[in-house]
Amino acid sequence: MTDIDPAHLARLRLHLGRKGMEVNQKLTDVLAGMNATLATMKLPGEGKPGEKPHERLRRFLDQIVRAQRRLGTPAFGLCQDCGQPLPELALDEAPWTEQCRDCALREASR
Ligand SMILES: [Zn+2]
Known part of the structure; x- marks a missing residue:
């Protein structure tokens, strides 16, 4: 996604x-x-087994920082696993999204 106005x-x-x-x-x-x-905050994905609240928040924070670095580069808006473009609507709602649905499901089932 290189052509964001x-x-x-x-x-x-x-x-x-x-x-x-x-x-x-x-x-x-x-x-x-x-x-x-954490119940009042919508966090992406699932918590990992045994993950403490502060670990989960830190993981999300890292994810946001990575998205801030990608923003304005050609890597922004692409699945970080398979390189497929992510749906624009999903990015508007959650610009920190890193995976397409398929890759997220694959990871969750592992
Ligand atoms: Zn993918």
Whole structure:
């Protein structure tokens, strides 16, 4: 996806930035031992077995940072596993998406 217009790019960048701050704040609360629940936050994918809340949040934060680095490069909007273009609607909702549905399902079934 190399042909994102500048306004769209700015929206995606803002979206990623806001989400990054939200997750970062949540992580801070969890690490401070505050009664922060992840239930109010929509996290991508499933938690891994035995994964602690702060580990899960950190994983999501890393994912957001990776998307921020990809944004504006040809790699943005492509499945990081198979290289297929991701649906634009999915990217607008979750610009940090890294996998197409097929690859996500394959990984989940492993
Ligand atoms: Zn894929």
